[in-house]
Amino acid sequence: MPEYTNELKRKHPAKVLRTIREPKRRQSSASGYVELRCKSNFSFLRGASHPEELVEQAEELGYSALAITDRNTLSGIVRAHIAAKTRDIKLIIGAEITPQDAPPIALYPTNRAAYGRLCRLLTKGNLRAKKGECELYFSDIAALSDGLIGLVLSTSVRIDDDQLYPYRDVFGDRLYLSASHLHGSGDTQYVAMMREQSSRVGIPLVATNDVHYHVAERRFLQDVLTCIREKCTLAQAGTRLFSNAERYLKSPESIARLFPDDPNAIARTVEIAHRCRFSLDELQYHYPEEICPDDRTPYAHLLHLVEQGAKKRYPDGTPEKVERLIAHEMQLIEELHFEPYFLTVYDLVRYARSRGILCQGRGSAANSAVCYCLGITSVDPDRVELLFERFISKERNEPPDIDVDFEHERREEVLQYVFDKYGRDRAGIVAEVITYRPRSAVRDVGKALGLSLDRINLISKSLEWWAAESVPDTHLKDAGIDPKERTIRALSKLVRQLLGFPRHLSQHVGGFVITQTPLCEMVPIGNAAMPDRTFIEWDKDDIDALGMLKVDCLALGMLTAIRKCFDLVHAYQNDEPKWTLASVPAEDPAVYDMLCDADSIGVFQVESRAQMTMLPRLKPRCYYELVIEVAIVRPGPIQGKMVHPYLRRRNNEESPEYATPEVKAVLERTLGIPIFQEQVMALAVAAAGFTPGEADQLRRSMGVWRKVGVIERFREKLFTGMQAHGLSQDFAERLCDQIRGFGEYGFPESHAASFALLVYVSAWLKRYHPAAFCAAVINSLPMGFYAPAQLVRDAIQHGVTVVPIDVNHSRYDCTLEGIDALAFSQSSAEVPPAEWGKGGPLLRLGMRLIKGVSLTEATQIEQARQEAPFGSIIDLHCRARASRATLAKLAAADAFGSLGLNRREALWQVLALETRTEAPTLFDDLMDCEPNPQLPKQSLTDRVAQDYSTVGLTLAAHPLSLLRSRLRKRGMIDAKQLKTTPAKRKVRIAGLVITRQRPATAKGTLFFTLEDEYGQINLIVRQRVYERFRRAARDAVVLVAEGMVERQGKVIHVMVQRLGNVSDSIRSLTVRSRDFR
Amino acid sequence: MPLAEARALVRTSESLVVRRHNPEAVQKALETLAIWCDQFSPVVHVEGMDTLLIDMTGTQRLFTDENALLKTIGKQLHRLGYTSRLACADTCGAAWALAHVHDDDRAIAQPGATAASLARLPVWALRLDEACVQSLRSLGVATIEALLHMPRSSLALRFGDALVLRIDQALGDVPELLVPFRPPSVVGSSISIAASTDRLDILKEAIARVTDTFCKKLENRVAGVQQIFLRFGRPTLRPFTIEQTMSRPTRSVGHLQSLLLSTLDRLTTIGIHGRIDKVGLWARHLIPLDALQAELFEPDVSRYESIGQLIDRLSNQLGTDNVVRTRPQSDHLPERVYSHVPALSFQPNVKHKVAHDASMEHRPICLLARPVRVSMISVIPDGPPAQFSWSGTQFEIVRCIGPERIETGWWRGRHVQRDYYRAACHTGQHAWLFRERMTGEWFLHGWFD
Secondary structure: OOOOOOOOOOOOHHHOOHHHOOOOOOOOOOOOOOEOOEOOOOOOOOOOOOHHHHHHHHHHOOOOEEEEEEEOOOOOHHHHHHHHHHHOOEEEEEEEEOOOOOOOEEEEEOOHHHHHHHHHHHHHHHHHOOOOOOOOOHHHHHHOOOOEEEEEOOOOOOOOHHHHHHHHHHHHHHEEEEEEOOOOOOHHHHHHHHHHHHHHHOOOEEEEOOEOEOOHHHHHHHHHHHHHHHOOOHHHHHHHOOOOOOOEOOOHHHHHHHOOOOHHHHHHHHHHHHHOOOOHHHOOOOOOOOOOOOOOOHHHHHHHHHHHHHHHHOOOOOOHHHHHHHHHHHHHHHHHOOHHHHHHHHHHHHHHHHOOOOEEEEOOOOOOHHHHHHOOOOOOOOOOOOOHHHHOOOOOOOOOOOEEEEEOOOHHHHHHHHHHHHOOOOEEEEEEEEEOOHHHHHHHHHHHOOOOHHHHHHHHOOHHHHHOOOOOHHHHHHOOOOOOOHHHHHHHHHHHHHOOOEEEEEEEEEEEEEOOOOHHHOOOEEEOOOOOOEEEEEEHHHHHHOOOOEEEEEEEHHHHHHHHHHHHHHHHOOOOOOOOOOOOOOOOHHHHHHHHOOOOOOOOOOOOHHHHHHHHHHOOOOHHHHHHHHHHOOHHHHHOOOHHHHHHHHOOOOOOOOOOHHHHHHHHHHOOOOOOHHHHHHHHHHHHOOOHHHHHHHHHHHOOOOOOOOHHHHHHHHHHHHHHOOOOHHHHHHHHHHHHHHHHOOOOHHHHHHHHHHHHHHHHHHHHOHHHHHHHHHHOOOOOOOOHHHHHHHHHHOOOOEEOOOOOOOOOOOEEEOOOOOOOOOOOOOOOHHHOOOOOOEEEOOHHHOOOOOHHHHHHHHHHHHHOOOOOHHHHHHHOOOOHHHHHHHHHOOOOHHHOOOHHHHHHHHHHOOOOOOOOOHHHHHHHHOOOOOOOOOOHHHHHHHHHHHHOOOOOOOHHHHHHHHHHHOOOEOHHHHHOOOOOOEEEEEEEEEEEEOOHHHOOOEEEEEEEOOEEEEEEEOHHHHHHOHHHHHHOOEEEEEEEEEEEOOEEEEEEEEEEEOHHHHOOOOOOOEEEO | OOHHHHHHHOOOHHHOOOOOOOHHHHHHHHHHHHHHHHHOOOOEEEEOOOEEEEOOOOOHHHOOOHHHHHHHHHHHHHHHOOOOOEEEOOOHHHHHHHHHHOOOOEEEOOOOOHHHHHOOOEHHHHOOOHHHHHHHHHOOOOEHHHHHHOOHHHHHHHHOHHHHHHHHHHHOOOOOOOOOOOOOOOEEEEEEEEEEEOOHHHHHHHHHHHHHHHHHHHHHOOEEEEEEEEEEEOOOOOOEEEEEEEEEEEOOHHHHHHHHHHHHHHHHHHOOOOOEEEEEEEEOOOEEOOHHHHHHHOOOOOHHHHHHHHHHHHHHHHOHHHOEEEEEOOOOOHHHOEEEEEHHHOOOOOOOOOOOOHHHHHOOOEEEEEEEEEEEEEOOOOOOEEEEEEOOEEEEEEEEEEEEEEEEOHHHOOOEEEEEEEEEEOOOOEEEEEEEOOOOOEEEEEEOO
């Protein structure tokens, strides 16, 4: 394989810093050839070049125009369009279609209406076939052919004249016949034959080169793509591969040499290019109209709504500060014509609220006074200093970005509302382009090269190197791979080229696009893998680039939990109005006390192990510090090594310094340390001389940077600029690292602000309504970090009385009991944590905890119970029509306590039931005459084990307490003793494994969280130790660790030196530990 | 345990030998053992994938006691390379339970003490299904003893008759029927030689006779064979088997005899150790073969058959790998569009899938086995070819068509890049020439006539 340069991860062209590259002057002003047949890599597994690469290469070669004709799709054309725009090259839009009953044809719209028809045609074909395929017939093309130019395609396969006549009749003078000279066998004869046929049937001949890649060197990748598509190796592929590397973008001169006898066939390409006058710029985006009453302008309507909202938000009069903000924001919105956008989001939120669905906006424009008044966000602008401009810049005329989170269980209702309101022809979900990542690229290329699965797995272990610019040989050798070997060298080159190639389209999690005109005339729509789901072919970057309206409707589990908790609380606080996100009492010191103690199991965002160790160090005491808390434990600040400096300043161990007043303005709110993505951007402007536009593109490119990337290109600029402003080299270096970290997982202030509110609200609920909060979280699972066992244990430790599942008391969900006789007052700040739940309602576990019991079955039991409590199992069996299998599960879960039956007795009776549905008869009494055998009594260990395997938690005893005496004999301490053990002391300790985490930022270090009957134990396991005790570390349910105690304020870790597995002692426990990566 | 996990448990992947589980092979091996167990009792029952039940009723007296019996069986199995767990009991159920669960790999339940010997064993030892075992465990019934204490009627109500049946079978309250294993029939015939011999003439005669009876059997079944096994029994050594494959199905006595005899000739030069007392010939698969055809053409074999017999004989003499035929192959490189395969392995009835390739229309009739370098004179440098010489003859090129560009094989480490031309020579011949694009050298690769 010849050498060629390394490929970097591809960005959407809209995200590339355009200022860095000077547009190249074209070599010749007008060339006589336009390539009309180009497949980009959006012809999945066929084209081997990005659309931008094709456009760039065309410019280099002096083309005046270029057509992109992907197979059945227009998904790559926005990228091509943008690349072409910056390069002053005309892009001709087209698509290649292979009808079932006619020769393949490329179609090019000449105007906007024809473009609409092409989209409609592709949509029709897509919706008829399963995902990723397109089924069209000649009649479809004929019906929508107006204004489209047709180019009948052929390569070496002969087309009968009879097949051409129907096309000619439909397209008339808009039909052409293509011929390509690809140095195949007999191509000279073939071109002569085509020429003859062209004059015979009266369809003009057009020269094309059937381009599959922009330069000949890509043929290797193209061969590999063919193998991936055909699911074979290169050795097996044979003639399925192209026989040579001629399908690259050739210079107009070489094409002229290939067709010496057909100057007209070449001239006609220019003629076609002239006829195609359509450009994507003409896609005038129209906001939907129904968001606003006919008699009002959008501005007037928005203003009206904001004023109304303000009255509701501030019944005692709008504070002056907010008034000012509203006026300012409204002015900005009017200037930028964003009214329809805000009205659209408002409509969604209004709908959700009318159905009692909790929702919350976040994103660049969400945290504004306008959004607060509209109810899109609940972050009171009076409480925080968030500047609208910080999120919306006047310079870029693009829609603001608001993501709306909805309760995860009910988001579908909102989606359906959107579809109903605007119709499926006007609303669609945007696509997500699934691209090759290192793992998938190595796997697919490796298979094509004929590597065994074992070797591919071996290589996959060294994945991070494959994405890097050069692979250090020593690393490969360590992994047992010979870097000099030919196949490995080829693999490494091909993988790097393939990275970032689109693999297929998928639907975006919640991005919606809504239009006034039919959507399918704007962009083709295709089927998703999910039944009855469709999505458009463009992804959100494409949509952004074209300035189309997009709303993200996302699903958030915590909102479900909070809403359910509000409902539960409301049930025992009837007299008060129901809580909302905005009405929860703000800035309660008791809530912050709790968080500073890292008492945060179940609380949104800050319940993770990393956050729990951060809380006591950061000690958040106000809302804005929660915003920082949420944002600081992220790859960006961690990789930028910004965490410790911030903590030092926060704890007054050092004082903030600011190089310049501008820098101070940017960083003052975070004590001189950049924490948020927005600050990094602002810093680039204030301290490195970037223009705001450049800084914005810097932000956008953050999202797609990988380990190496664009940053290197203007690192220089950042460095020199910062030095000029008196910032240290070290600081600039760290800032670069931070930008890279944001690339992995960007987290802007505007999102943190919305999340922090949910942190506060959930913490408040946990503090004052621990029983309701625990029930609500369990009822909203799956969400968050913890399993029911940990949530329930946490509730018990806060004084909540938890009662077991019982067929006569439990519903499907967890419920609260004893609320009638409740004289519940919120505990004051002085009450110790262990008594927060005292005197409150009882938490009754719900049947949803039992594995295999469905909502329907549980509801049947609930309903049947309403007449009268069940007196016996037979009674339950007949009245609730519960199946024998369900009853067996209930029995195994020990849910018959109120009938005076333990689980074995209950199971014994259930097993005797026959599968029948008729009412009980006299005959059933006979059962009572049956001798009741003496079933062995269940031991405590057995009970705990069975509780875990059926319900996932136990109220009987912590499994570790059963082992305690044995563990003590072996010199092991418990979590309570650990709390009082001084630092640097060697300890042995055991616990149930709750989580194993290996954060990407921690260089292979693992964080284990164990649990015993007294609390949680945090382990730090270095990679070396992990490797040595891999078996125990991977498999243990109950882990024994030996190591040094480390203390940082209230945070205690055990730095592990040895690990052991004592799971065998309670082998049958099936505790589900959840691994996070 | 998933394989990936097993791999993770060993440090280096080399120390882990991975073999795909082959249930058929396991079953087959167990059946072979069942036949072998004939020596202990005529009634040997194959139970599941891992158990043989042998009815020893009436045969114990051949051994001094149960202990000696188990010892003998165990020793002999060990000699065959098997590890065994053996148990002897009054009932099949009890023996099964003891063999599977007992701490020792030899267990004996004394006559009449069946229930006592089972008492402490877990309930699954009664050959219960998984669901039943689970339910019993949930009820706290872990041992057979505990199970036996439960009222049978209650158990039947809850777990069905299957459980009760298994209990009764284990205790001997109901009899259990053992079905002796019988091997599936293969076609074969054998001949015993009264006094073991190593004389070639006797062996040849034996082979001739055995083949004769074998082919008669085939004739009766209107079938032929494509693979046969010839087995020489030796009184002191393990039997010696040779395999003979034919290119076509056949039952011609003459053909098979001549093949086997020539094989025997070859063998004697290598040497069969030991004397031979039995010669057997058998086949696993029979292939339907029209009776009429065989009879009609037997004396004067059809062309089809004679080629087949020729291939068989040649392969037998020269070695299977040395008699080959060509097979089309999908590749862009002209010298790789066909490959050689052993003629014996060639299946004439299987269509080899090679996509129809239009480019073949422009390929020469005669392709040189490997391209021959020629010296070429072009009128202009790098221009079309004008004149070349080959085996002492000068060829003037009158007209040429091309180039056809072939660039392929880069993944094999040799990136072939050639420009092919079809050149009309002054002699009227058309040559297929190519220029190696990297070096500019010219080669002749074929002739169109």
